[in-house]
Amino acid sequence: MEDSATPAGPGQDGVAAVRALLGAQAETARRAAVVRIGEDAARAAAEAVPCDRVETPDWAGPLADAHPMPAVVFAPVRDDAGRIVDFVDVAANPPARRYAPRQGSPVGHLLTVTQPTSRTSGVFDTLCRAVETGEAIAPQDWADTLLIDGHPRHVAGRLTAAPHRGHVLVIIDMDAERYRRISRRAEEDGLGGWAEWDLPAAATEWSPGLHRMFGLPEGAPPLGLDALAAFVVPEDLPGLHTALELLLREGAPCDVDVRAELPSGERVLRFVMEAVRDEDESGAVWGVQGYIRDVTQVHQVRTRLDAALRDADRRREQARAEARVTARLREALLPAHPPEQAYNGVVSALAHRPAELGVLGGDWYNVRPLPDGRVLYALGDAAGHGLDAVAHMTSLRSGLEGLAFTEHPVETLAAWLNRLTTETHPDRTATAVICRYHPDRRLLRWVSAGHPPPILIRDGRARLLDVPEGLLLGVLPDAVYRAAELALLPGDTVLLYSDGLVERRGCDLSDGFDALLSAAEEYAELPLHLLTEKLADRLLPSAPEDDASLLALRRSGP
The missing domain is CATH 3.30.450.20 (PAS domain)
Structure with a gap:
């Protein structure tokens, strides 16, 4: 089979699998046929038979062409004692040439070469009997494996042999046999x-x-x-x-x-x-x-198929409605972030890319100035998709915002948020990175709950920050979290992001981190809102499989 030139599309993997299945079976059948006919041995034995060049009689071509079905005129090949040792075709009409070797002359082939099993199948004896008795052989079932261009091909039909002027005319009715077998099988079933x-x-x-x-x-x-x-x-x-x-x-x-x-x-x-x-x-x-x-079975299958199609349409419309509701809910619950906003010497910018249509994730973020002058920065990802994920995301975001006003350190906030998750959503988990900026000390304290590590861009170089140990939210109710500290220098940029920015199905996670670090260094000097947009456009496909969020923080001048 030739490879299709059609570009790969949604269904090409299935077509390739079918093609591979058919190709494998074709090769199995070919090997079985070669074993059956003894290809090399049969050819060698046949070619060893003495065969002087046989002239084609003038009447042979018109005799074969007079028949609409495959017709071949054979001449007997005799040894020195006069015994028939083979037959050579001296004329063949166009339908018969479809089953003859296509290289070289269309005639002049030994029967035992083109039909290696002609002796065991009885065809050779049938032709001998027609020549020796001078009587036509009535139609009989015939099936054989022919060699066409060196490849075996199995054919079947009704064979008639008629002697004529020392030769034998063979007519094969393949269509009648084919229709008879199909009709018989249909009725038997x-x-x-x-x-x-x-x-x-x-x-x-x-x-x-x-x-x-x-x-x-x-x-x-x-x-x-x-x-x-x-x-x-x-x-x-x-x-x-x-x-x-x-x-x-x-x-x-x-x-x-x-x-x-x-x-x-x-x-x-x-x-x-x-x-x-x-x-x-x-x-x-x-x-x-x-x-x-x-056609009862056909109707039953069609009925089940129609029901399945109706069910699929219903589910598809339900998914679209849920996607619309979820998207509106997300828009209502997650506040819009301006291109850039500044609190107490730190500028922030956000880039958010929702998942492809109908797949809504649980990404959330929070930027909140606190009464004591400090600023809360958080970004997380509630596991799952759809309304359940949005409900969990809303619980995490609003819960953290309320807890942040207690002025407790970020490690305590993470522990409380974890307990909130285990008690209100016991069957769900989430990741989060929670930061608090202390403007009096130019200090960023942060804690990670199973979240990808933040990235620091300083002096044009980007690196992953060391991640303090911390379990995902919702795994153990008494999990303990440790905080890390980072003194921000003027111009320092910190990137908080969800795993949708760096994870790709079938790819190593380290490749995603390397791509993010490389792009961060390339765009390090851009204004913050352009930096986030450029990174999102660079790293994400047009229709991402999951939500992806990027929250960037940059300390301004002294």
Whole structure:
């Protein structure tokens, strides 16, 4: 199989898997065929047979071309004793050349080369018998593995061999055999059968499959169309009647599904019928022929599929409604942050990128000046998505804001926030980094609860700050947190961010940190609001899988 030139899209992985499955099975079948025909050994043995060049008689080509089905004229190849040791094709019509080697001459191939199993399958003996007896061999089932361009191909059909002027004409009817096998299999599986109704003679002929379908014993007379209509449920009779009316009056083909009460229970039958007229198609309809098939399983699958599609549409609309409500709720609960705002010598800026449509995360932030002159900076991420995550995020943000007015140190605030999470949301967790700036000492004290470490940009260089130990919020009610301290110098920038900024599915987390550090150094000299926007645009795809937030703090001049 050739590789598709279509660009990879949402469904390409599934197509590739199907292609790989088919390719593997094709290779398995090819190996089995090679083993069966003994490819190399058969070719060597056949080519060792003495074969003088055989001239093609003038009549051979027209004889083969006179037949619409694959037809080949073979000449016998004899040894010194006059025994037939092989056959060579001297003429082949176009349908037959599809199954012959496509390299070199279209004829002149030994039978045992193109059909390595011709001796074991009986084809070789059939051709010998036709030549030696001078009598045609009646059609017989034939199946073989041919070598076409060095590749095995399995074919089957009905083979007829007729002697002619010391040669033998072989005709293979592949279509009849194919249709016969398909029809037999369909009827054996109880899927249906064919029928023909002669209306003037009130005569019916049909295949055994319909006996089984309608619960009739083998040998029982087939039923007329009116008798079949008696099996149809009353609600579906008008549809069958209309289809038959169009068929009989206008000759329009009939293709209609109806429910029928059969011995096996209620089934859905498909009537595919056409009118039988005189050859000029202008006379009256004198008969009906067609196929009746049990399509109950198809209808059941279609019904389940329709139900699944309706359910998927309902769930999709529900998800969209929830996304709209959640987005509005987030907008109402998270205050807008101006491009830059300053409190007591520290400027802050925020960049927030929501997740792709329909996936709402639990990122939250808080910038709050306190009555004693200190400033609270916090950024966190409530686990999960949707309304539950937003509710948890709201609880964390409002709870921390209230606790911050107690003037207790940040490690105590983190411990209280952890207890609040374990008691009010026992089945959920969250991460957070909580900072308090002390303007009198130009000191930033901070604590981390399972959150990515802040980044310090100083003198154009960026580095990760050491993370004090701290469990995620909501894991243990009595978790203890330790604070770290950082003296801010004029121009220092501290970045607080959620994991959505650095985590990518299938990528190492260290790569995300390296990318953030590199970009932070590149944009270090930009105004703070441009720094946050540039970092978000650089690191995040157009439709991030999760919320991503970046809160930047920068100490202004002395």
